[in-house]
Amino acid sequence: MTDAAELDLPFFDYSAPDLTGEVYHRRLAETARHGWLAQAPLSYVVLDRESAEFFLRSRATAFPGPQIADLFGVTGGRLREQIDANIVNQTGERHRRLRSLVGPAFAPRAAGRWRPVMRGFLDGLWDPARTSCDAVEAFARPYPALTIAAVFGAPAADAPRLQAWSAWVQRQFDIRALAADLPAIERATAEVYAYVEDLLAARRDAPGDDLLSTLLAAEDEGDRLSRAECVNLVLNVMAGGIDTMQAQLAHALRLFAEHPDQWALLAAEPGRAARAVDEVLRFEPITPFTARVCLEPVEFRGVAFPAGAIVAVCAERANRDEGEEFDITAVREHRPLTFGAGAHYCLGANLARAELEEALAFLAPRMPGLALDGPPRLGGVEGIYGVESLPVRWRPPR
Template identity: 75%
Template sequence: MTIVTELDLPEFDYSAPDLTGEVYHRRLAEAAGRGWLAQGPLSYVVLDRESGEFFLRSRAAAFPGRQIAELFGAVTGRLWEQIDANILNQSGERHRRLRALVGPAFTPRAADRWRPAMRGFLQELWDAKATSCEFVGSVARPYPALTVAAVLGAPPQDAPRLHEWSDWVQRQFDVRALATELPRIERAVAEVYDYVEALLAERRTAPGDDLVSALLAAEEQGDRLSHAECVNLVLNVLAGGVDTTQAQLSHALRLFAGHPGQWALLADDPGLAARAVQEVLRYEPITPFTARICVEDVEHRGVVFPAGTIVAICAERGNRGIEAGEEFDITAERDPRILTFGAGAHYCLGANLARAELEEALAFLAPRMPDLAPDGEVGFGGVEGIYGLQSLPLRWSEPHGRP
């Protein structure tokens, strides 16, 4: 057996400031061309699907949220409290119990019940007279915030605040942000804790048909959910369900603007929306690197990863490392397994809700935005945490008739 520290590995710097757009894809492809493993600044980078699934599913590997926080000195206050309580950082029986309590709210059937509301939000955001927009600010940012507000039972006018908090709280997974913007992240966490407490108090006196009311019912049963667990589950949903969908929807429209034939196919047949979403998720995952820490010595492919070793599973290479994987094609027959939502015990709880939001958005927009094309330079974000877009100027033609 060879210890991983003894390997001569190619280097891949996932914190490089110019690592966006096609530069990012090209460098990853070059690294993967030299093998399934690379050396990153704080971790090893796993570059194929087989090994990615192995580490994501391994019980000997856990999410290293606490360890990363400690590296950057975030070991006190509300941010540490949130990291320590985050369902991502739980394991064993407690993790199973928490997922069992919140899971029913995120089944495919549960997600489907919010589709009429999603369509209503899209209609509210749509300007039928326009033939151009900055898409991130106009649609991608407000749409998932409105949806998550509805799921939680929060007032729709709170959606802008929910988006801002989600954006900042999610930066706990971004090593560059932890190094440079820690006080702002900590302030956002404190603000969202206060908001969730107020929302719980309101729903306790006036319960509704929403996730918060359901969690409060479980809390009142005493032995199922503590108050602190209830607060942190709501915070997890709020933080994890807005910025991620915004980023994925923004990339979806960017991809289709660059592939007009694919967009025309979807416009002609909105029933392709589910396949289109699957291809967007595969081709441009907005969680490019998912970290795991080995909690004991792990052996894989003849290599020993000692306890304490951190690996970053690259969903981008895992998803693209298939036949014709570099082609964006919503009609292609592909293996449905992708790494965008993770795998194993910590598979993303909100995956079904996110898919429903994306499907409704693409089915709504494609017939209304014929001849979709870029209308200026794309503002890319970084790939260290959630890989989103800061701006996406688009233009299109007036549709022939009303969709």
């Protein structure tokens, strides 16, 4: 058994300012050619599917949110409260209990019942007179926020605020943003806490068929869900379900604009949307690196990782074990690791899949000849890998 610190490992800097687009994919592929393990500024990085599955599923590891918060001096206030309460940072019985309460609201059937609402939002965003747009502004940004507002029973007019808050709160997972934008992240977190508390109060007076009413019913049962847990679960879903979905839909449209034959196939056969979503998730995960901290000494493939070691699980390399080509017709053996694996598999995965499927099935027949209308502006990969702008054009549909 060899200590990880004693290995001569290749270095991969996931905070490098030029690490985006094809540079990011190429640099990762070059690093992975040296083996399954690399050294990064604050962690180790694992670079194949087997190692990714191991660290994501191991009960000897956990998400290191509190440790990262300590590192950047986030020791108090509502941001630290949110980090400590975030379901991704929970383990054991408390984690199982919280998932059991909110999980049924995101089961496949429960997520599927929002599909007509999603189609309504897409229809409202579609302008048949257009043949070009910034796809982020036109579709990817407003659509997820409208959907989450509906799931919560919040007014549709609040969707832009929810989107802005989600973008800031999600930067708690971005080490560059924590270093540069901490006051803004803390301010957004305090604002969204106040909003959620007001929304819960309003929903208590007028319950409906939505997620908030479900959580409030669990709170009323006394020993199942505390008031603080209820507020934090709502905030988790709100923050986690908007910015990530915006990024994944924008990357999906970018990929199809770069692969016109695939878009034409989907336009001709919208029933391929589910397979297309699988391939988008596999090929361009918007959470390229998911951190895990070793709660105790961990051994894997003859390498010993000490307690406290942080490991970044690279979903991009794990997913691309099955190929470097974007092909919605290919049959893949494994499920993408974009939503994680194990006990912390993403709660909102079914809702996100439904949103993506509905968006692609709606847009493909209406945007024939989809192509880039200028260079996309891509974000960094150290947190949520987003798209800041995506100029596209298409032919008028027949």
